Amino acid sequence: MRRPEAGAFAAFIITYLFFALATPGTGFVSVNGTAGWLNLASELGIVAIPVGLLMISGEFDLSIGSTVGAASMILALGTNHFGLPIWPTVFLALAAGAAIGLANGLAVVKTKLPSFIVTLATNFIVIGGTMGISRLLANVTSSSIVASDSAKFMFAARWGQANISILWWLVVAFIGYRVLSRSVFGNWIFATGGNLDAARGAGVPVQRVKISLFVATGVAAALVGIIQGVQWNSGNSTYGMGYVFQAPIVVVIGGVLLTGGYGSVMGIVLGTALFGVISSGIFYTGWNTDWIQLFLGSLLAAAVLANNYVRRLALTSR
Amino acid sequence: MTQPLMELVQVDKSFGSTRALNAVSMKVEAGKILCLLGDNGAGKSTLIKVLSGYHQPTAGKLLFEGRETRFASPREARQGGIATVHQDVGSIPLMSVGRNFFLGAEPVRGRWPFRSIDTQRANKVAVEQMQKFGLTRVRSGDQLVGTMSGGERQVLAIGRAMYFGAKMLILDEPTSALGVKEASMVLKMMRVARQNGVAIVFITHNARHAMSVGDNFVVLIQGEVAASFARGEKSREEVLNLMAGGEDMAELEEDLEQID
Numbered sequence A: 001m002r003r004p005e006a007g008a009f010a011a012f013i014i015t016y017l018f019f020a021l022a023t024p025g026t027g028f029v030s031v032n033g034t035a036g037w038l039n040l041a042s043e044l045g046i047v048a049i050p051v052g053l054l055m056i057s058g059e060f061d062l063s064i065g066s067t068v069g070a071a072s073m074i075l076a077l078g079t080n081h082f083g084l085p086i087w088p089t090v091f092l093a094l095a096a097g098a099a100i101g102l103a104n105g106l107a108v109v110k111t112k113l114p115s116f117i118v119t120l121a122t123n124f125i126v127i128g129g130t131m132g133i134s135r136l137l138a139n140v141t142s143s144s145i146v147a148s149d150s151a152k153f154m155f156a157a158r159w160g161q162a163n164i165s166i167l168w169w170l171v172v173a174f175i176g177y178r179v180l181s182r183s184v185f186g187n188w189i190f191a192t193g194g195n196l197d198a199a200r201g202a203g204v205p206v207q208r209v210k211i212s213l214f215v216a217t218g219v220a221a222a223l224v225g226i227i228q229g230v231q232w233n234s235g236n237s238t239y240g241m242g243y244v245f246q247a248p249i250v251v252v253i254g255g256v257l258l259t260g261g262y263g264s265v266m267g268i269v270l271g272t273a274l275f276g277v278i279s280s281g282i283f284y285t286g287w288n289t290d291w292i293q294l295f296l297g298s299l300l301a302a303a304v305l306a307n308n309y310v311r312r313l314a315l316t317s318r
Numbered sequence B: 001m002t003q004p005l006m007e008l009v010q011v012d013k014s015f016g017s018t019r020a021l022n023a024v025s026m027k028v029e030a031g032k033i034l035c036l037l038g039d040n041g042a043g044k045s046t047l048i049k050v051l052s053g054y055h056q057p058t059a060g061k062l063l064f065e066g067r068e069t070r071f072a073s074p075r076e077a078r079q080g081g082i083a084t085v086h087q088d089v090g091s092i093p094l095m096s097v098g099r100n101f102f103l104g105a106e107p108v109r110g111r112w113p114f115r116s117i118d119t120q121r122a123n124k125v126a127v128e129q130m131q132k133f134g135l136t137r138v139r140s141g142d143q144l145v146g147t148m149s150g151g152e153r154q155v156l157a158i159g160r161a162m163y164f165g166a167k168m169l170i171l172d173e174p175t176s177a178l179g180v181k182e183a184s185m186v187l188k189m190m191r192v193a194r195q196n197g198v199a200i201v202f203i204t205h206n207a208r209h210a211m212s213v214g215d216n217f218v219v220l221i222q223g224e225v226a227a228s229f230a231r232g233e234k235s236r237e238e239v240l241n242l243m244a245g246g247e248d249m250a251e252l253e254e255d256l257e258q259i260d
Helices: A006-022 A031-056 A064-081 A086-111 A115-138 A149-156 A165-182 A184-194 A196-201 A206-232 A243-253 A265-285 A291-315 B044-051 B074-079 B097-101 B119-132 B150-163 B180-195 B207-213 B236-243 B249-259
Strands: A142-144 A234-236 B006-015 B018-028 B033-038 B059-064 B082-085 B168-172 B199-204 B216-221 B224-230
Touching: A006 A265, A006 A291, A031 A064, A031 A165, A031 A184, A031 A206, A031 A243, A031 A265, A064 A086, A064 A115, A064 A142, A064 A206, A064 A234, A064 A243, A086 A115, A086 A149, A086 A206, A149 A206, A165 A184, A165 A206, A165 A265, A184 A196, A184 A206, A184 B097, A196 A206, A206 A234, A243 A265, A243 A291, A265 A291, B006 B044, B018 B033, B018 B044, B018 B216, B018 B224, B033 B044, B033 B207, B033 B236, B044 B168, B044 B199, B074 B082, B082 B150, B097 B119, B097 B150, B119 B150, B150 B168, B150 B180, B180 B199, B180 B207, B199 B207, B207 B236, B216 B236
Parallel strands: B033 B199, B033 B216, B082 B168, B168 B199
Antiparallel strands: A142 A234, B006 B018, B006 B059, B216 B224
16 A cells, blocks of 8 residues: 555556446457557557656646647648658657657746646647647648558557557556666656755756656657557647646546655556546446546546545555 | 864855855864854854855855865765755655665666666665664665654765765754754764764754754854854853853843743
């Protein structure tokens, strides 16, 4: 019970069993059913991991939604309107994600304003900018993407019902785990979020930690935009708007403290998987999908309470 | 007499038109505890910040190991071997003892990209150091620092600074928030540090704590050195009077009685 992911693990098992038992014979537990909820979780999961690391370092990023849309539009305009080959355009989209992250990071670190507000502003600036520029250049706000076979394989390959995004999720999760739990930089992330002054006093470059994480978040969001764009063969400025709050929600469900300084990648992965199970499980029950929101909201409330409890437990002496 | 580790000569520090420090001269010697006393607003925090490189003196000289020095930043002072342990304790409650101990100087093993923190070594060294300083209650480096008491955290912070080769420790009110037992643990720790030849600047409000470990004393009043003396040269009453801003403590007590 002392580990940050303990609550998410229990909630995942209970929820999974609930849907498995409530939907007998519908195929929820089948290979295809499993691929279904993993697909749903994976794209959110790719961006939730850096968002979670950023929250552990004490900052929010609400600009991920518009970054996803912007990346998909860069791909669409680049390949369709300007006739660029796909791969350079992919790197351009990733660079745009990095640039948005860098702008967020610099703005938060230099102005010392709450990142909640700074990145909320960025979210609107980026989506507005994407739509405006797309209209100016091509008079559209969504457009189709021309992808090569190699790009289609890397971002949209499918095995049965399972998308390649699940692999991307695993890769990002593995990197996230190595960074947070094993690397020196990970120690700095915890320290920056746990006690900023103490971290600075110990020589941790706290500004660099935060800016790096903002950049990583921007790149991850752009990757999701690329995956979605290639998968659906089109770019759209409004892709990813759902992630703005879904990502922080699954991160908190995964046991990351809102105040920073505590959490784990395993927890974030479990929180995201839980989101996938609920979103997909509701379909199998045949209930109205409106209930998803209610489920998520209740889980979030329960998670915040549980996190506080786990934190207190962790701080009591044995 | 041996050369002091750090010496301030006629140091002034002004912020705009306000003068926070006025012609402060003092010597910090290796293997000695210098107690810095003074009421709130006497300029203690400004002086600490000058010693630790946060502020640069407006005028006057700062000599470190005999050479005139100007620390451009706290980092530079730290590299020179000056460690500051703050009142609010520079530790991170939700991180383990081992991770806290080595924060900013983590031991690593393996090759990039599989290089990782050597948690085992970090935990082992951290616990060894804590035991050496008498913290027998800390047995596992995985224990979260938040489970330790305020005094234990001070000891951790001081032990950490010493392990990383601090020549001079600046302790900002390390005992003020602690109970009697906890405070005596920290005072003992300061004695250990002194035996190891570390120069200590001990900032405190508590005359009893100061008298119990101090070798030299400097009293600041309104940014100036009001008194500077060695152990045994002044009685506790005199020290208390000086700390109260030069007013007679007895007079103060009379005043208070009149109010009643």
